[in-house]
Structures are given as C-alpha cells and as structure tokens.
Amino acid sequence: MISSPITTSVFDLFKVGPGPSSSHTIGPMKAAFDFRQRLAHLPTEIQQRADAIHVHLYGSLSATGKGHGTDRAVVAGLLGWQPETTDPVAMLKLLRDPAALYPVPVDEKTIEVGPQQIHFERVRYDSPYHNTMVIKLTSGEAVLSEEEYYSIGGGFIIRKNEPEISADAYSVPYPYSTMAELKAQLTANTISLDELLMANEMSLTGRDRAEVNQRIDQILDFMHKAVRRGLKQKGILPGSIKLSRKAPILFQQAKGMSQSSDSFLIFLNAYCLAASEENAAGGIVVTAPTSGASGVIPGLTFLAKHRFHYDKATMRAGMLAAAMIGFLVKHNASISGAEMGCMGEIGTASAMGAAFLTRCTQAKADIGPIEAAAEIGIEHHLGMTCDPIGGYVQIPCIERNAMGAVKAYNAFLLATSGAASFQKISLDAVVKVMKATGRDMSTKYKETSEAGLALSATEC
Template sequence: MTTPPIITSVFDLFKVGPGPSSSHTIGPMKAAFDFRQRLAQLPADIQQRADAIHVYLYGSLSATGKGHGTDRAVVAGLLGWQPETTNPVAMLKLLRDPEVLYSVSVGERSIDVGASQIHFERKRYDSPYANTMVLKLLSGDQVLAEEEYYSIGGGFIIRKGEPEISASAYTVPYPYRTMAELKGLLIANAISLDELLMANEMALTNRSRADVNQRIDQILDFMHKAVRRGLKQKGVLPGTIRLSRKAPILFQQAKGMSQSSDSFLIFLNAYCLAASEENAAGGIVVTAPTSGASGVIPGLTFLAKHHFHYDRATMRAGMLAAAVIGFLIKHNASISGAEMGCMGEIGSASAMGAAFLTRCAQSVSDIGPIEAAAEIGIEHHLGMTCDPIGGYVQIPCIERNAMGAVKAYNAYLLATSGAASFQKISLDAVIKVMKATGRDMSTRYKETSEAGLALSATEC
C-alpha cells in the first residue's frame, strides 16, 4: 500500500504552547479541550445526568506525566484553555493544592474536576501508541461518553475512531513522501526548494505568501522571546531536582570573553539553555519539533540573527528548510520520544537545525548540502535514549539541547565543506535506520524514566 504524501503544515510542526513537553503537556491539553468541545455537543438529557469526569493516563503519560505537568495540562484543556494563549503562570498554579476543584462546563451543568479525577495508570493498556489517555463522562458508574486519544509527539494528537485525514482532501502542487521524491520534483519542475515548500504551504493553509511569511516571523519571535527570557531568569527550576538555571551565567561569561575563540560556542550554549530552561519552567516555547527539543533551533536562529546578522528573508528560507526535514522524519519515522527515544527529539531538531544553517549560508537553495547536513545530524544521534531524571524535562534534556545545536553546527560545516556529494548515506536511508532503531529500543529507554540516567535520581 502506497503511503500518502506529506500534508503537514509548517505551523503544525512549529507550534506555540507551554512547556515542558509537547507530547505530555500540549498534546494532553489539546485532547482535553477536544473532549470538552464534544461534551458541549451531547444531547441536553445526557448532559443533565452527568456527575463526574475522569481521566486515565497510560504509558509514558502515566510514567512521567507528573514531572511533565500532564495533570495540569488536562485540567487546563477541560477548562477551555488552548496552548498558544495559555498563561504559563496561571497554569503552574493548577493543582498546586490537591484539594482544590475546578468547575468544568458540560452544557448548562458544571462538574468539578480535581487531582482525584486524574488517574496515572501503571497497568498495561492495549493501545497502538505509547502515550494514551482516556476521558470519560460518568453518571455514577455509567459511562455517558468516552474518548480515547493518543499523543504522538510534537503536540500532535489522534482520536481513536477518527478517520485519518485523506491526502486527497488536500491538493498540494508538489506531493512527495521522501527526500528522493522531493529532489525529483525540484529537477522535473525546475523549481527551487524555497518556492516548492512555499507553494505547498500556501495550498495547505490557504494563506497568502505574505501571510505565511508573517507567521514564520511570528514563530521566530516566539522562539527568541523564550531565549531572551531565559537569559534573564535566575534561580531554581520547578520540581524536586532543584536544578539551578545556567543560561544567564553562561551569557555573562560569553560577553566577557569576546576576544576568545570559545565565546562563540558559549553564546550558542547560553541561547539553547535559555530556551530549554524556559521550557522546563513551563514557559511559552515553540515545538521545534517538540518542546523537549525547543532549545536547539531557537538557539541556532538567535545566533543566526544576532551574530551572523541574516535578514528576515534568509531566516524564513532557513526555517522552511528545517521544516521539510522535520516533515520527512515525522512522516517516515517519528519525532516522539516515546517511540524513538531522544533521537526522535534532539536528533530531529539537530538535523533540522543543520538544514537551517546550511540553507541560510546559501545564496541560492541547493538541496544537496541541505540533505547532507540533515543526514549527518541524525546519524550521530542514532540510538540516543530518552531517560529524564524524575520525569522532568531537565536532566539530561536541557544540556542535551545545547549539545544537539553544537552537532547541528558541525553537521552544517561538514556538509558545506565542498564534499556534500561524497556523502554515502542518504537522508531517506538514515531515517529508515532511525525508525528501525526506535522499534528495537527497549521501552525502558523511551520516556518512561525506568532506565539510564533516570536511575541517577537518588544522587540529585
């Protein structure tokens, strides 16, 4: 069976919302909001009989959901909050007192929901995805309405029983599934990568070119606001680890070393840590492609803007190049830590960041070096585990964002050395390897905090 072409929008990949996790925070919030909307459409007699809402979390949503704020995200969604407009300070206050109840509207009725209605289930649940949540509207023991959702990484969700969106529902001028097909389209149509991606985006979103460009600028602005906030914020991150923020210290150190060759890397590290620390604190970030990896591309784009002084048009072209790499990985493997380990998050972000840098450095888009940079970026993250200590997106996640950005920069250097054509492994091939590696990896190393560095929690 032939797989459908890629119909993901740039703005589905780069989403704005609160940290610390796209799959554990943004996804559950969207699912709970969807459930709230469905309850509002129930017949009035069913709404009147309802007296409780219960939420059941399975897989890594259960294993590390507390550290990721999944329970708060569920309550926020049931209250009608949405990711991009959520006040992160208000969200952090949710469920701070486990005795407090929150009134959720179901038609003309209000049903109280609190910590005791959210269940972190440890038993195995028969589900096609690692991150599963079931929401139920009850009348006593009777289930009046029930929905099952899967959070599949990057804030994307699937509702059980919902028909998949047919690719035929979207008409894109240049349909592709793989990098090989994409390159074929570029040659056959004598079109640049920038123009192809822009044409598809305009068709998918029904936006004008100016609107697409304006929204890319807004996404970059959200990323850079997170960096700037993180460079100023000091103190300790939320949670039991009591991890101190490092970004402001590194930033000051870099400014004091302007004559040193090391200052460049310290600036980049500071920018990546700043955005990652904001994510860990529950601040507003951009999934790039996930919240757990939301320091890599913001750090690199901040560097590109303030150190390389690229103009807006160049930055937009770089973001489109980054997006197409994210599309290919998501379509042919996964960006979810629960499926791929951290190679699905930091590995994907590093490959996307390498593509961004490579495109920005070009006067005319050349797909060869962009593909080579992305391939190198993924290749050297293969097998990376997702093993957060205590379920918090802090150790090793924050420093891992900085390391992913440094690898992205080196991948860009390697790919633009004039030897991109010598690259033996294609991007399509390494994505296949990535998928197979994720499939073979023990679930203990995929966002469950059951192995690896997560076992060092007692030393923190």
Template sequence: MNNSPITTSIFDLFKIGPGPSSSHTIGPMKAAFDFLQRLGQLPETSLQQAADIHVHLYGSLSATGKGHGTDRAVVAGLLGWKPDTTDPVALLALLKDPAQTYPVRVGEREFGVGPEHIHFERKRYDSPYANTMVMRLAGSGPDGGPLTLLEEEYYSVGGGFILRKGEEQAGSSGALPYPYGTMKELKTQLDDHHLTLEQLMLANEMALTGRTRKQVFQDIDRILDFMHKAVRRGLRHRGILPGSIRLHRKAPVLYKQACGLAHSSDRFLIFLNAYCLAASEENAAGGIVVTAPTSGASGVIPGLTYLARHHFHYDRAVLRSGMMAAAAVGFLVKHNASISGAEMGCMGEIGTASAMGAAFLTHCAGKSIDAIEAAAEIGIEHHLGMTCDPIGGYVQIPCIERNAMGAVKAYNAFLLATSGLPSHQKISLDAVIKVMKATGRDMSTKYKETSEAGLALSATEC
C-alpha cells in the same frame, strides 16, 4: 517508508505553547479541549444523567506525567484553555491545592474536576501508540448502575500532535501542488519543476492551509519572534527551576561569560550554548516556547536562529527561508519515523532538531539541496540510539544540556556537509530515517520517556 504524501503544516510542526513537554503538556491539553467540545455536543438528556469526568493516562503519560505537568494540562484543556493562549503562570498554579476542584461547564451543567479524576495508569493499555489518554463522562443509568455517556481515546504522538481513535488517518482535504513523502521525491519535484526549496514549501503550505504568501511569511516571523523571546527571557531569568531536582539555571552565567571573552576563540561556542540553554530552561520552567519539533527539543532551533540573526546578521527573509528547510526535514522524520520520545527515544526529539538545525544553517548559507540533505543526514546519524531518560520525569537532566549539544552537532554537521562534494555522502537522508525508525522500534521501552533506566536511575544522587 510511508507511501502517502506529507500533509503537515509548518505551523503544526512549529507550535506555540507552554513547556515542559509537547507530548505530555501540549498534547493532553489539546485532547482535553477536544473532549470538552464533544461534551458540548451531547443532548441535554445525556448531560442530566452525568456525574463525573474521568481521565486515564497510559504509557509514559502515566510514568512521568506528574513531572511533566500532564494533570495540570488536562485540567486546563477541560477548562477551555488552548496552548497558544495559555498563561503559563496560571497553568503552573493549577492543582497546587490537592483538595481543590475546578468547575468544568458543559451547557447548563457543571462538573468538578480535580486530582481524583485524573488516573495515572501504570498498567499497559492495548493501543497502537505509546501515549494513550482515555477520557470518559460517567453517570448512572435508570437502574442506578454505572453508565458511560461519552468515551474518547486519544494518542499523543509527539510534538504536540494528537490523534483521536477513528480519525488517525485524517489529513489534507485538498491536493498539494508538489506532493512528496521522501527526500528523493522532494528532490525530484524540485528538479522536474525547476523550483527552489522555498518555492515548493511555500506553494504546498498555501494549498494546505489557505494562507496567502504574505500570511505564511508573517506567521513564520511570529514563530521566530516567540522563539527569540524565549531565548531573551532565559538569558535574564536566574534561580532554580521548578521540581524536586532544584536545578540551577545556567544560561545567564554562560551569556555573561561569553560577553566577557572578546578575544577568545571559545566565545562563539559559549554564546550558542547560552542561547540554547536559555530557551530550554524556559521550557523546563513551563514558559511559552515553540515546539521545534518538540518542546523537549525547543532550545536547538531557537538557539541557532538567534545566533544566525545576531551573529551572522541574516535578515528576516533568509531566516524564513531557512525555517522552511528545517520544516522539510522535520516533516520527513515525522512522516517516516517519529519525533516522539516515547517511540524513538531522544533521537526522535534532539536528533530531529539537530538535523533540522543543520538544514537551516546550510540553506541560510545558500548551499544546494544535496548539501542540505547531507547536513540533515549527518545530524541524525550521530544521534542514533540516544535514549530518553529524564531524571524524575522532569525535562531538565539531561534534556536541557542535550539541546545545546544538539545545536553544536547541527553546526558541525553543516560544516562537514559543506566541506566537500555533497554527492560523496554515502548515506542518504531517507536511509538514515529508515534506520532511525528501526532503532526506535528495537529500543527497550525503559529508555523511552519512562524514567525507568539510564540517567533517570541517578535521581537519588541529585
């Protein structure tokens, strides 16, 4: 386990941005935007020697980057676009014409960036992380030879989180009132200080980000609003998703079916499936979603929270509190294993989302921290070893249906965890996260976002 305390904000875990992938779309866009800011800090003399910007993509960013729109995301970031304010229609329009270049302005200079400046490098790069981006401003020296004026190395580590080489350990600058790095430590803090989980999470968030209590609540409400907008859009939109698979949307059909089954015991389950598919299909279409904890898993929590709001009729306060419980579980996985499909396979994405969803449901139901832990543990336990093998590199098959399956497992984990005494649970959340990390480490890279094995090999049949 990681010995340092968790210093992740709720609003870093739940990020608003365009689909289809937090690692391949949101992360590269943020990295390219950061590189643009650093270009702007160069002296004019260096810029006068510059000729081109080149971006080199490694790992699964190279293997499935085309299908995930990584090249478009990089161009968008270099144009100064940010994930939470990007127009998804404008993003999808980038690079439609392979001959077109886009003007990147740095000071008084302008550089044209197009497909020829983005290199998908299938060779292995010596890096501590699976998904690496190297961004370079190149020019000519006094003798006419090649010259590198600025080079930065970035890592996309899942959920839209990025690290820049040399700043990997950057974290909170202030002390948290209730630090913890494991579920055991979290429970000790709750017991020692006689706190509820919401009180602890709120106090840490306020200390970490400087937000007031009111601002934290408002921003969680905003996250929920974006999640539920994605669900509603997905329930309306019909047709075929982008990409060569030509996959038909299914959410509107399921929703209509559920509405017509007034007296069927299947109705509840079909509604849940429809809500999860709706948000996930919007992600696959490049729409605005919320990483929860990743874009590939952005249907699980939205589907469950939409169900909780419209079927269980939980009010805003209960939903907010449940989101904090979900965040606590997401923090623990990210801190002690990984939420990246490139490192953990799909157990890092859907497995974590399912555990977060189980914690959300259990907390909303007013159950104890022991029950929340048990529900989250069950959620992860039954996703151990799940591969990440997207057909064609698109976040569609099996990704969309996996969101619905992950939500159903979350609901069942909630039922199992609250059906008896939580103290009878034999496996702790900390233990299953440790197993998760070991499983991801042992899993072949073929099964981790590269589309080189598993269902991805069925592409010719689609």
C-alpha cells in the same frame, strides 16, 4: 503518484505553547480541549445525566506525566485553555492545592474536576502508541461517553476512530513523502526548494505568501522571546531536582570573553540553555519539533540573527528547510521521545538546525548539502535514549539541547565541505534506521524514566 503525501503545515510543526513537553503537556491539553468541545454535541439527556469526568493516563503519560505537568495540562484543556494563549503562571498554579476543583460546563450545570479525577494508570498498556489517554464522561458507574487519544509527539494528537481525511482534502501542488520524492519534484518542475515549500504551505493553510512569511517571523519572535527571558532568569527550576538555571551565567561569561575563540560556543550554549530552561519552567516556547527539544533551533536562529545578521528572507528560507526535515522524520519515523527515544526529539531538532544553517549560507537553495547536513545530524544521534531524571524535562534534556545545536553546527560544516558525492547515506536511509532503532529500543528508554540516567536520580 505519491500514495501518502506529507500534509503537515510549518505552523503545525512549530507550535507555540507552554512547556515542558509537547507530548505530555500540549498534546494532552489539546485532547482535553477536544473532549470539552465534544461534550456540547452530546444528546441533552446524556449531558443531564452526567456527574463526573475521569481522565486516565497510560504509558509514558503515566510514567512521567507528573514531572511533565500532564495533570495540569489536562485540567487546562478541560477549562477551555488553548496552548498559544495560555498564561504559563496561571497554568503552574493549577492543582497546586490538592483540594482544588475546577468547573467544566456540561449542559446547564458544571462538573468539577480535580486530582481525584486524573488517574495515572499502567505504564505497559495495549495500545498502538506509547502516550495514550482515555477521557470518560460518567454517571455513577455508567460511562456515558468515552474518547481515546494518542499524543504522538510535537503536540500532535490522534483521536481513536477519527475518520481518516483523504489526502485529496489536503492537496498540495508538489506532493512528496520522502526526500527522494522531494528531489524528483524539484527536478521535474525545475522549481527551487524555497518556492516548492512555500507553494505547498500556501496550499495547506490557505494563507498567501505575505501571511506565511509574517507567521514565520512571529514563530521566530516567540522562539527568541524564550531565549531572551531565559538569559535573564536566575534561580532554581521547578521540581525535586532543584536544578539551578545556568543560561545567564554562561551569557555573562561569553560577553566577558568576546575576543576568545570559545565565546562563540558559549554564546550558543547560553541561547540554547535559555530557551530550554524556560521550557523546563513551564514558560511559553515553540515546539521545534517538540518542547523537549525547543532550545536547539531557537539557539541557532538567535545566533544566526544576532551574530551572523541574516536578513528576514534568509531566516525564513532556513526555517522552511528546517521544517521540511521535521516533516520527513515525523512522516517516516516519529518525533516523539516515547516512540523513538531522544534521537526522535534532539536528533530531529539537530538535523533541522543543520538544514537551517546550510540553507541560510547558500545564495540559492541546493538540496544536496541540506540533505547531507540533516543526514549527519540524525546519524550521530542514532540510539540516543530518553531517560529524564524524575520525569522532569531537565536532566539530560537542557544540556542536550546545547549539544544538539553544536552537533547541528558541525553537521553543517561537514556537509558543506567537499563534493555532494562524498555523502554516502541518504536522509531517507537514516530515517529508516531511526525508525527501526526506535522500534527495537526497550520501553525503559522511551520517556518512562525507568532506566539510564533516570535511575541516578537518588545521587542528585
């Protein structure tokens, strides 16, 4: 009996939305959208009395929310915008004028929200999560309605006191919560990894096999559109760092040296930087598993498609294996930079990328090398801090995506040479270590820009 099985869908992990941060952009946007939806269900007399909406951001949302565009994301959500269909250009224009006010419908009137209603509160705050936001509907000094949300990474949110949905509501045919349990299911049911993951996904989403496959193809398409856009865009990224985009330069360089052994690496760097620079610019990306880490898997899958020419079925199987690793980390540790530091974001993306590559190169899914590749991917990111300069998802984030992809490639090479018995550390063990390391890490190194590289901002 699995007490708390994983019930995350592939399409909850791989979410489409505007950059630059899933926890600071997509999560708050979804929370604000949820609050807007709830307004309509309040008693009419409450709606009639209301005269203001206030949004209070705490913890890492307060510390780096400005650089991450959290205030714009909150306004977008209150305006009823959804991440996947948001126009990134329109989103960047929100709050550009400090006097701008945006109408939110409440009953038969509208309440205007602007910068004065978005409050960047304390970084240290008594809360179970590092990314906390409280949204209030008020009348003068009186609070008429209040919701507290936690943005837990990858665009996932939790609403305080949300009634727990029982695991039965999400029953899957092959429940597991750890890699050991997943392997036990594979053995007990003599089922392949591909089939197990597909069966669970169909059960969770109510989609049939063709629909799941079609949506995976769409997700890959969104990822590769971000890579293609980034390869063409030149200029300076938004924000005070004035960081130049580098992906098109690397791309041209790689094309001019196709006979060189370095070109493979430079192409991979270019693809990863392209998607990451699009994310930093607020473009539409796919959380993989987060927006900050949205260059690793797009870079690797772009390489797999255009250099290794893997067919659709192979790419889909690789994406399911990658998602499975993301589920295990999210379930047993966290994929949030504010909880785990960068090992939770780039470390997880690298492990997912290593699993993707390993699965793609196998004729049949063999869980041993996939687990080993993912374990190596995480092991060599343990302790990696999150210290973005100026609160922008640029330095170290953009290059870190390229480094995460290169490590994923090497993890795949290391895991697929020698016998499976060479691997002495299990994925479950390394995820436990990640959780303990994240818990011990100072808050200064968890997406607050209070230490590390963030303090070198004055030298930029």
